[in-house]
Amino acid sequence: MIEETSKKTMDHKIQLAVEAYQFLKNTTIKERAEFMNAVADHIEALGEELLTTAHAETSLPLARLTGEKARTIGQWRSYAKAVASGIYTESRIDLAQPEKQKGDLRKYNIGIGPVLVFGASNFPFAFSTAGGDTASAIGAGCPVIVKAHPAHPKTSQIMADAITATVERSGWPEGIFSHITGTSHEIGSYLTQHKDIHAVAFTGSFNGGKALFDIANRRENPIPVFAEMGSINPVFAFEQLLEDKAENLAKEYASSLTLGVGQFCTNPGVFIALKGNHLNRFITALKKEITEIVPVNMLHKGIFDNFEKLKGIASEQSEVEIIAEVNTKINEWQGRAVVAQTTGQNFIQNPILSEEIFGPFGIIVACETSEELLQIAHQLKGQLTITVAGTAQDVRENLNLINLLKDKCGRLLFNGMPTGVEVVYAMQHGGPFPSTTDTRFTSVGPDAVKRFVRPISFQNWPDEFLPEELKDENPLQISRIVDGEVNSGSLKLETV
Amino acid sequence: MIEETSKKTMDHKIQLAVEAYQFLKNTTIKERAEFMNAVADHIEALGEELLTTAHAETSLPLARLTGEKARTIGQWRSYAKAVASGIYTESRIDLAQPEKQKGDLRKYNIGIGPVLVFGASNFPFAFSTAGGDTASAIGAGCPVIVKAHPAHPKTSQIMADAITATVERSGWPEGIFSHITGTSHEIGSYLTQHKDIHAVAFTGSFNGGKALFDIANRRENPIPVFAEMGSINPVFAFEQLLEDKAENLAKEYASSLTLGVGQFCTNPGVFIALKGNHLNRFITALKKEITEIVPVNMLHKGIFDNFEKLKGIASEQSEVEIIAEVNTKINEWQGRAVVAQTTGQNFIQNPILSEEIFGPFGIIVACETSEELLQIAHQLKGQLTITVAGTAQDVRENLNLINLLKDKCGRLLFNGMPTGVEVVYAMQHGGPFPSTTDTRFTSVGPDAVKRFVRPISFQNWPDEFLPEELKDENPLQISRIVDGEVNSGSLKLETV
Incomplete structure (x- = not known):
């Protein structure tokens, strides 16, 4: 019997996510990567119970599930590595030019806000509660609300518990991750309409994905929906x-x-x-x-x-x-x-x-x-x-x-065949409508993180108030575009 | 008197754009940058007539228009430089690993398709017919259909002629750029609904931008609308x-x-x-x-x-x-x-x-x-x-x-004041709804190009059929992510 999460509980969990976002958006890429690796460790340590539960709930063979578990861990780790590299911050600095009356301008990507993730039925690990959508949203700096897929509720709960335990151990706010259960479509619709949800990720049928897309666009403040809705792959x-x-x-x-x-x-x-x-x-x-x-x-x-x-x-x-x-x-x-x-x-x-x-x-x-x-x-x-x-x-x-x-x-x-979707940078898992709602993004590979960021520019801010990613010293040692050129160094050294 | 472009003419121009897209998506970043610089040269060579016409049509002072002309030329040139750098191709290569039965996978960004650009009233050069939207769409590899702003028709025509002349001189298909005139809202609505338009860029009022956004999302194949709709900038x-x-x-x-x-x-x-x-x-x-x-x-x-x-x-x-x-x-x-x-x-x-x-x-x-x-x-x-x-x-x-x-x-x-929007990498001109329809993108600075690209992966293709951006030899000498690491070299040298 799957519990239908009440609206009151959903509202409460979203409020926790809103608070967690204020924390998470100020974490550095390194801190988030560390958290993601800790989730991977936690999933890796899950014993036989995960596999036998998923097998019972999905009929998928144990060998396949063993592979999918490894893939899921690999997603958390490879996305963590990509996040830590700074690639998704797209940091740009244009230094002040007082003689031209131009101010100092620095831009980087922050998390877009709390993200709603729908678990998929056909990948109980890799595209579900602790799947690639959850990993990439947290990597981007966004708290996640997962609507668990009702076809494998116990599997989802084991994965949710693993993430929750990681949140607790890290000392991060509990709203970083929430798990919502239920079988009614109204839950997904209610969450998608919630003013504090800022993006939606979904893998499933055309009817399901398109319905969410339409709901999201009719909101007072429309939000992006990344729905992967399948195709016939000629x-x-x-x-x-x-x-x-x-x-x-x-x-x-x-x-x-x-x-x-x-x-x-x-x-x-x-x-x-x-x-x-x-x-x-x-x-x-x-x-x-x-x-x-x-x-x-x-x-x-x-x-x-x-x-x-x-x-x-x-x-x-x-x-x-x-x-x-x-x-x-x-x-x-x-x-x-x-x-x-x-x-x-x-x-x-x-x-x-x-x-x-x-x-x-x-x-x-x-x-x-x-x-x-x-x-x-x-x-x-x-x-x-x-x-x-x-x-x-x-x-x-x-x-x-x-x-x-x-x-x-x-x-x-x-040549070759399309089944087998490698989790690598060069993967594009997303195509023109109606295979997805947004052909500009992928839901597989580290680039999946890009779905959940947005840029913000800081003009003329003193170094002490800038995020680590944009400080003169470049303490995270990331590659940035400085005055139009790629630069991995500290700006302080140059001016000494 | 502004001519209302007929539906038949619009259909014809869009068909030319569809054909031009097949050409343009196979041009290299260097070729497009060269074209963009040629447009800049052409605009630079425009004489007093441009300024006096714009002054008569907009009441904007000649000094301001002179500055805006320089800014417009600067946009074409700086976006061209950024396009040529390869940054917006986001090229990634994951080499085959036969021992793991993993194929060769290569991804880069191509133009999303023909783009509809609406000219704005308050920047007759920089945000209009030959403005930043047109420059960034062409830079991305997209043909452009401009709906000229009816408040400065003659200015728009001079700019349109400059781009058309550049297209002719380059020997590129005429559908790279089309100019559509008229005062009725139906023209914009018709174009936004057209199945062969793949994205829309707009700068103007909330009512105008939101109407286009809604039309685009109700299409059989929804498309992105980048509408910058202003704000109160507290x-x-x-x-x-x-x-x-x-x-x-x-x-x-x-x-x-x-x-x-x-x-x-x-x-x-x-x-x-x-x-x-x-x-x-x-x-x-x-x-x-x-x-x-x-x-x-x-x-x-x-x-x-x-x-x-x-x-x-x-x-x-x-x-x-x-x-x-x-x-x-x-x-x-x-x-x-x-x-x-x-x-x-x-x-x-x-x-x-x-x-x-x-x-x-x-x-x-x-x-x-x-x-x-x-x-x-x-x-x-x-x-x-x-x-x-x-x-x-x-x-x-x-x-x-x-x-x-x-x-x-x-x-x-x-501190400082928000007026004065520098055309640099670190600029973010785009904010949360309702200031724009998509806070994830900017309409000022070279990053404006990102609005009009989408990724495509090639799996196991022989080098001869790959785009220059993804060939082993890296003939364009761009920075790519190869097997997870930044790499500006040729892959051939390494394997010799």
Whole structure:
């Protein structure tokens, strides 16, 4: 039974966050990084209970959860390192020029204010209570209010306790982190409308993310919403590569499509190629691969039911043919992989076929002409990823198409498959609408911190009142832009 | 007579911008910087006609326009230099680690797409057709559609011609820049709703900016709107400073309040202090200063009428007393400086007194207690600037208040006055809502470019297909983050 947090309690927790913000915005990047590393240590020390609880709540295999735990710890540590480097302070100093009557001006980024984070169902650790959104918001200097995902309440509570214990041990104000539970949509809506919430991070469905986005923009003081809402992650496969490697590609595609029972935002739900012998070879190999996939339980019954429903709708569309399906009789809420096929024209004309189906469902789009491929690219909505399966020669022959694909995604792959989202600086996990509400930001990798900062300039302030990041002496030894040039030194030494 | 651009023409110009974007997003930062410098040269070469036309259209003095022209040229050149440095590409490379099955991942920022820029009335050069928004969007790699401000159509046309001539000379596609004229609000609304516009920049009234923001968020694919909508830029004056320098401060305040007939977004419309002898001295001196101001014409009759109207409304509020006013009989649409006074409690309780009045109108808020100052700070809406007029001791005694003020503005001054917005890296011209729609960005200084970029990651692409900014060799010699560390070198050298 999940407790519905009352409005009174939510108001109280937000008030604590407001107070904690006044503290947190004056901490240095080094202090916050230390705190983040302490959270990582705390999570690392959590025993078997975390894994067994999450396994029971999500059906995710222990091996996957072990990996996800390591990833989550890695997020806290790598974001901490990036925060400590000063990169997200974007510190700039323009020294006074009295002869030109120009004052001293210094700018850096501070936390935007209390941040509301929604836990996701498909990553109980890495995108949930103690996930990347929480880590990046605290790194930015923002207190966090987590609305726990109701699909794994006990797991969330263990993680919340770990963060709370870290807050207590650090002596920081308790409002740095709050945990809110409940199943009703009203909780999320109430929190998103609260005047003291300054940003929202969400990973989940389009309907959920878009609703929060609309609420946030209708506030008296609108706030940013970073909603990652998934996509169909098309794979465009080209002639020469198919000729060379149709069977290998089928193996790779089947594996990516069914990884984690297809429950990834980067699941490659559409495979687009010219029809012909090469594509036929790919399809023949894919059928064999798919039928051998052993079905396992999806995250929860709601997701399974939705998968079955959407799979049914897609399969019933005209000119859509199921070409491969796992034959095994399924139990409970096992997600059975299915691959369908349709024509380029049908895909272009029927928008239902461009909707995401969360789970192991793929559709092969067999095009008549290169023109059709280009038309599909033109029409594509924003995607987290697009994959070009091709040889260098295929790329040279399709430069216009590939140039256009850059406008439609956040990450463009050359071969390989889009599942597997590395937590590194160069990752972009966020694409044009509707894959996210804001294509300018990523929710994976240290750059996720950038979502929660805003710049403030100080004009003519005495050194004693400036934040450490902007003091003459540069006590944190960060890289700053001083009078237009990169400078990692102290300004005092230069003037001695 | 201003021509109303037809929808057909607007559609055509946007289509040209879409085509130009495909070209522009593949230009390098160096190529765009070169183009921007060429625009600067072109504007610099414009003769007397530019100044006399702008003078006739805006009533702004020739000296001011000469300065604004230099500033505009400076914007193009300094933004070009910043763009060429690579800072806004935020290039990151995480090299492949085959032993960990990690692919090569490279990310950089590209232009977000065609940008719609609205010219402003109060800066016919620097915030208009060839102003900072146009320069920063092109620097980011975005074609620009300018909706010219109808208050200075001929000036706008001269500037548009200069940019168009630069486009022609460079051999770049004509859609890089388009100029749209008209007086109806429908034009702005139509353009903001157009599916191929990807961002909007606006400087003007709250009503105008908020309307565009709402339109943009209701689109099928919402887009960012950067609207700078002005503010009342409060000055908080403290005891010790007032005791030391009441008369000097009055001189400074009067001068800033009436500079350019008060027609600046950073005009300090509110002066807040504890009542008493020191404030009385300030007021006595201020009266003398204000009555000596020579009234001059405002930008146009509409602005003058609006100033007179809002000044009248504010003056008629209960417990508001006019304490200083220019006595001279005014002609045409001369803006006559006025200073009113009220109590802290009245200012807190009457929201009308916190509304911006565009023009030389100031209100002195005489508070009973420090608590009242704090209450005013708590209640303040977002501001472009807040000024602390104090000594170091005043600051030490009011740290809580000053900490709170950081949440309410984009630029916090210690003494000095907020008018005069330097075009440098450390400038933040943008504050919490409602001073702007997005406090995370600035519209002045090279960082204005950041508004118009979005990141894209390339996974596993052969070097030949990567943009110059991400190639192994680092041909543009920019600073990149490679495997988590800052690196300005070539990756080829290292692996030889």
